[in-house]
Amino acid sequence: MEESQSVAIEFQKVVKKFGNFTAIHNANLKINDNEFFTLLGPSGCGKTTLLRMVAGFEDVTEGNILLFGQKFMHLPPNKRSVNTVFQQYALFPHMTVYENVAFGLRMKGWSKGNIDTTVREMLDLVRLTPFAERKPNQLSGGQQQRAALVRAIAPKPKVLLLDEPLSALDLKLRQAMRMELKQLQKETGITFVFVTHDQEEALAMSDRIAVMSEGVIQQIGKAQQIYEGPKNEIVAKFIGETNILDASVVGLNKEETKYRIAEDFIITGESVEGLTKNQNVKILLRPEKIRITPLNVNATALRGVIEESMYLGTDTEYQVKVSGGVILKIRDQNGFERRELISLGSHIGLSFSKDSIRILSS
Numbered sequence: 001m002e003e004s005q006s007v008a009i010e011f012q013k014v015v016k017k018f019g020n021f022t023a024i025h026n027a028n029l030k031i032n033d034n035e036f037f038t039l040l041g042p043s044g045c046g047k048t049t050l051l052r053m054v055a056g057f058e059d060v061t062e063g064n065i066l067l068f069g070q071k072f073m074h075l076p077p078n079k080r081s082v083n084t085v086f087q088q089y090a091l092f093p094h095m096t097v098y099e100n101v102a103f104g105l106r107m108k109g110w111s112k113g114n115i116d117t118t119v120r121e122m123l124d125l126v127r128l129t130p131f132a133e134r135k136p137n138q139l140s141g142g143q144q145q146r147a148a149l150v151r152a153i154a155p156k157p158k159v160l161l162l163d164e165p166l167s168a169l170d171l172k173l174r175q176a177m178r179m180e181l182k183q184l185q186k187e188t189g190i191t192f193v194f195v196t197h198d199q200e201e202a203l204a205m206s207d208r209i210a211v212m213s214e215g216v217i218q219q220i221g222k223a224q225q226i227y228e229g230p231k232n233e234i235v236a237k238f239i240g241e242t243n244i245l246d247a248s249v250v251g252l253n254k255e256e257t258k259y260r261i262a263e264d265f266i267i268t269g270e271s272v273e274g275l276t277k278n279q280n281v282k283i284l285l286r287p288e289k290i291r292i293t294p295l296n297v298n299a300t301a302l303r304g305v306i307e308e309s310m311y312l313g314t315d316t317e318y319q320v321k322v323s324g325g326v327i328l329k330i331r332d333q334n335g336f337e338r339r340e341l342i343s344l345g346s347h348i349g350l351s352f353s354k355d356s357i358r359i360l361s362s
Contacts, residue, residue, distance in 0.1 A: 005032045005033065006032065006033040006068070007030045007031070007032060007033065007066075007068070007069070008031050008032060008033040008034075008035070008067070008068060008158065008159055008191040009029075009030070009031040009054060009065065009066070009067060009159060009191070009193065010029070010030050010031075010065065010066040010069075011027045011028060011029040011030075011050070011063070011064075011065055012028065012063050012064045012065070012066065013026050013027070013028060013062065013063040013064075014026070014027040014028075014050075014053070014060055014062070014063035014064070014065060015027075015060075015061045015062035015063055016046070016049055016053060016058065016060065016061050016215075017061045022215060023046050023049045023215050024046045024049055024050060024053075024215045025214075025215045025216050026063075027050065027063070027217055028217070029050075029210060029217060029220065031191065031193060032191070032207075032208075033068070033191055034189050034190075034191060035191055035192070035207045035208065036181075036182060036185045036192045036194065036205055036206055036207045037191070037192065037193050037194065037206065037207060037208055037209075037210070038193075038194045038195070038196060038201075038202040038205065038206040038208075038209045038210070039051065039193065039194070039195045039196075039210050039212060040196060040197070040199065040202040040209050040210065040211050040212065040238075040239075041197065041211060041212035041213055041238070042197055042213070042238070043197060045212040045213050045214060045215065046212055046214070046215040046216075047195045047212050048163055048164075048195055049215075051084070051161050051163055051193065051195050053065060053073075054067075054080075054082060054159070054161060054193070055077055055080070055082060055084045055161055056073075056075065056076060056077035056080055057077060059073075060073055067080070067081065067082070067158065067159070068158065081157050081158040081159065082157050082158065082159040082160070082161055083104075083152040083153070083155065083157040083159075083160055083161070084152065084160075084161040084162075084163065085148050085149055085152045085160065085161070085162045085163070085165045086148075086163050086165070087163060087164045087165055087166075087167045087168055088168070090148065091136040091144060091147060091148055091151070092136075093135065093136050093137060094135070095135065096132065096133050096134060096135055097123065097128055097131050097132050097133070097134055097135075097136075097139070097147050098119055098123070098132040098133065100136070100147060100151050101119045101122055101123065101147065101150055101151045101154050102115050102116075102119050102154075103151070104151060104152075104154060104155050105118060105119070105154055105155060108155060118154055119154065122150035122151075122153060122154045123150065125150060125184070125187065126146040126147075126149065126150050126180070126184070127146075128143065128146055128147060128150070131143060131147075141168060141169050141170075141173060142169060142173045142176065142177060145165060145166070145169065145177060146180070148165070149165075149181075149184065153184070153188055153190060156190075157190065158190070158191065159190065159191045159192075159193060160185075160190050160191070160192050160193070161193050161195075162181075162192060162193065162194045162195065163195050164195055164196055164197070165181075165194075166178070166181075166196075166198075166201065167196075167198075174198075174201070178201060178204050178205050181194075181205060182204075182205045194206070199238065199239050199240065202223070203223045203227065203239075206222075206223055207222070208220060208221060208222055209221065209222070209223060209226055211226060211234075211235045211238060211239065213234045213238070218231065218232060218234050218235050219231045219232075219235045226239055227239050227240055228358075229358065230284065230358070230360065231360075231361055232360055232361050233282060233360050236284050236358075236360055240286065241286070241287050241288075241317075241329060241331065242284055242285070242286055242287070242329075243283075243284070243285045243286070243287060243328050243329050244282055244283070244284055244360070245261050245282070245283040245285065245326065246261070246280070246282060246283075247259035247260060247261050247267075247280070247281055247282070247283050248260050248278055248279065248280050248281070249275050249276065249277055249278060249279045249281065250266065250277070250278075251277070252271065252272075252275055252276075252277065253271065254271055255271055256268050256269065256270060256271055256354060257269050257270070257271055257272050257275060259281065259283060259357075261283075261323075261324060261326055262323055262324020262325070262326055263323075263324055264323045264324065265302075265322060265323035265324045265326060267283075267302075267357065268354055268357075269283075269354050269355075269356075269357030269359075270354045270355055270357065272359055275359070281359050281360075282359070282360040283357055283358070283359060283360070284357075284358035284359070284360055285328070285352065285356060285357060285358075286356065287317065287328075287329045287330050287331040288315075288331040288333075289352050289353070289356035290328065290330045290331075290350055290351070290352045290356075291350065291351050291352065292318075292330065292332055292342070292348050292349070292350060293348070293349035293350065293351050294348075294349060295347060295348065295349045302322055302323075302349065302350040302351065303322065303323075303347065303348070303349055303350070304320035304321055304322040304328065304347070304348055304349075304350055305320065305321050305345060305346070305347055305348075306318055306319075306320055306342050306343065306344050306345060306346045306348065307319045307320060307321050307327065307344070308344070309341055309342065309344065311334075311341060313334070314333070314334060315331045315332055315333045315334055316331075316332050316334060316341055317329065317330070317331055317332075318330045318332060318342065320348065320350065322350070328350070330350070
């Protein structure tokens with residue numbers, strides 16, 4: 001994060017306890033102004049608890065949360081410059097779309113003229129103007145979601161909190177709404193803090209991501225940084241498909257490092273500082289980084305036998321048994337050169353580049 005950027009939300013050694021259970025452990029986190037920031041993790045990891053503390057629905061047990069450098073935890077939810085969009089949308093069923101968006105503005109004492117102008121601008125922003133006089137039960141799921149979004153954005157909060165807002169939508173609609181959400185954030189300039197357990201959503205939309213597990217922030221970074229360089233096994237397993245291999249260092253120099261996976265299974269990666277000979281490590285090798293090659297093309301290619309296959313449309317996932325009985329997961333793109341799936345039991349060659357190897361910290 002650049003020092004010149006304004007910080008919208010800052011968590012300072014935040015702890016949240018429910019009785020004897022600690023839901024959040026010493027969270028330190030800065031979210032930039034005008035950033036699409038995602039809290040990503042499995043159910044029960046604490047991401048929604050962080051969000052609820054910002055919104056004012058949960059108290060902080062220890063530490064502080066700052067909004068644009070100011071302490072605000074003493075303020076009730078309706079006095080904070082943040083709004084929340086929930087996965088249930090929470091639209092008023094007896095009101096029209098127009099009335100739903102206007103409601104919060106009336107509560108804030110806006111003039112009738114300002115309310116009308118703002119509501120119409122908001123509905124136009126998300127292409128809901130033709131549906132202004134409809135009630136929520138007359139809208140599709142995606143239309144309800146957009147109505148809930150602009151209702152939250154209309155009062156111009158400094159921060160918008162989004163608690164798994166796409167989880168109730170079907171796959172195609174979720175994918176379409178991802179791009180709409182990202183575009184909406186850019187056009188409004190509001191800081192979005194998005195909570196999800198869906199890694200694909202996080203990778204597709206976020207400026208930065210915080211991966212959480214059991215109340216601990218494991219890693220913070222841009223999508224590519226976290227996917228290509230996970231800090232530890234927890235992050236590696238949660239973000240994308242992966243092979244994690246137990247290995248020991250058997251050779252190292254300035255150009256490369258050799259790792260023994262099994263008795264006759266040695267692979268070569270780039271040079272890594274800080275490793276010592278015979279050190280035990282965990283290796284990350286993404287399935288899409290491995291290429292299937294004919295056995296007669298490269299005499300030095302790793303050899304394996306197809307144990308399982310799963311056709312996934314854009315690609316096919318294979319499980320391949322290699323030396324030492326190790327199983328590698330491979331994703332083979334079903335690309336321009338159309339070919340038949342490789343039969344179970346087939347012997348194949350495998351190859352991958354040195355820079356595909358990542359060493360995970362313990």
